[in-house]
Amino acid sequence: MAKDITKPDPSVVLDLLEAFRRSKTMFAAVSLGVFDTLGERAHPLDELADQLKLNPDALERLLDACVGLGLLARDNQLYRNTPASSAYLCTESPDRLTGYLNFSNQVGWNLWSHLEDAVREGTPRWKQAYGWDAPIFSSFFKDDWSKREFLMGMNGQGRISSPHVVSAFDLTRFRTLVDLGGATGHLAIAACRRYPTMKAILFDLPDAVPLAKEMVEASGIGDRIEVVPGDFFKDELPQADLFAVGRILQDWAEPQIVSLLGRIYDRLPSGGAILVAEKMLNADKSGPRWAQMQNLNMLTCTEGKERTLAEYEEILTRAGFSDVQGCVTPSPLDAILAVKA
Ligand SMILES: C[S@@+](CC[C@H](N)C(=O)[O-])C[C@H]1O[C@@H](n2cnc3c(N)ncnc32)[C@H](O)[C@@H]1O
Numbered sequence: 548m549a550k551d552i553t554k555p556d557p558s559v560v561l562d563l564l565e566a567f568r569r570s571k572t573m574f575a576a577v578s579l580g581v582f583d584t585l586g587e588r589a590h591p592l593d594e595l596a597d598q599l600k601l602n603p604d605a606l607e608r609l610l611d612a613c614v615g616l617g618l619l620a621r622d623n624q625l626y627r628n629t630p631a632s633s634a635y636l637c638t639e640s641p642d643r644l645t646g647y648l649n650f651s652n653q654v655g656w657n658l659w660s661h662l663e664d665a666v667r668e669g670t671p672r673w674k675q676a677y678g679w680d681a682p683i684f685s686s687f688f689k690d691d692w693s694k695r696e697f698l699m700g701m702n703g704q705g706r707i708s709s710p711h712v713v714s715a716f717d718l719t720r721f722r723t724l725v726d727l728g729g730a731t732g733h734l735a736i737a738a739c740r741r742y743p744t745m746k747a748i749l750f751d752l753p754d755a756v757p758l759a760k761e762m763v764e765a766s767g768i769g770d771r772i773e774v775v776p777g778d779f780f781k782d783e784l785p786q787a788d789l790f791a792v793g794r795i796l797q798d799w800a801e802p803q804i805v806s807l808l809g810r811i812y813d814r815l816p817s818g819g820a821i822l823v824a825e826k827m828l829n830a831d832k833s834g835p836r837w838a839q840m841q842n843l844n845m846l847t848c849t850e851g852k853e854r855t856l857a858e859y860e861e862i863l864t865r866a867g868f869s870d871v872q873g874c875v876t877p878s879p880l881d882a883i884l885a886v887k888a
Pocket of ligand 1: 684701702705727729730731750751752778793794
């Protein structure tokens with residue numbers, strides 16, 4: 548008996564053994580339409596099973612698991628959404644994360660299933676999982692549904708992070724922000740809301756532009772944000788005194804990053820700056836877990852990686868920037884600001 552008590556605590560292993568089941572429970576409930584069907588009303592099991600055309604016994608297991616996970620509430624045998632599931636798991640919500648959840652369930656899941664080979668070879672898994680050997684964004688944008696889901700997924704997380712990122716430093720002195728690879732414009736929108744005299748240009752691939760325009764128009768401050776199609780590796784960059792790159796440096800290998808930072812540096816006036824939005828790894832890479840997991844995620848789907856502040860400082864100063872400052876935020880992304888002297 549005493550021997551058993553001296554065994555190491557197995558809870559970390561047992562928890563992780565079960566962790567993928569928890570993720571998959573949420574992915575399946577989103578994908579089957581549970582949260583959307585519940586909407587704002589409490590439903591009994593039979594009514595939900597009928598509407599969703601699902602096996603009632605199996606659905607009850609799924610719903611009860613969602614209750615256990617805090618994704619649903621149940622009173623008197625009626626199931627209803629929680630505030631978090633209403634905000635993030637319903638497709639009608641402006642804060643929805645369903646795009647990224649669907650992407651994780653349908654695409655990321657397959658890429659991650661080859662993690663061992665990614666670690667063996669140090670390369671992304673598109674070819675192994677899907678037979679594609681194309682630039683990463685042609686994989687994300689392979690059809691209209693995938694493109695919209697991917698960009699809306701970025702948008703959901705961006706709406707949480709961008710207000711923190713644009714407030715991490717006082718950006719009042721900048722007049723024009725160019726958000727490179729700005730996707731749906733959440734960072735440009737947050738910046739224009741925070742700094743009433745700032746104007747913004749959202750610059751992204753032509754494929755991303757229709758949704759970007761739709762989102763910018765719906766923001767209520769579309770008159771201060773222009774959407775410009777282009778390739779940030781090839782086309783002339785718009786003129787600005789502040790460039791933002793949110794979740795861009797994590798996507799690319801070092802030579803492309805060096806080229807992009809060089810292009811930004813050359814385009815900036817003296818006194819201009821670059822604002823990087825990424826989740827930073829701790830100096831010793833011991834955390835935070837979100838950044839460590841994203842670092843592995845980048846391994847499965849891109850040629851890029853996550854970095855520490857010192858590593859950002861190194862690549863930014865190599866491109867000519869100085870006065871590199873980092874700010875950890877309580878959101879999925881941190882902020883780094885560097886200046887062209
Ligand atoms: C990982 S997403 C990040 C989007 C956004 N900055 C955010 O944080 O939500 C990368 C973005 O870069 C854009 N992108 C990729 N390659 C690009 C290129 N060569 N030129 C311009 N934009 C590009 C993609 O269309 C996508 O919107």
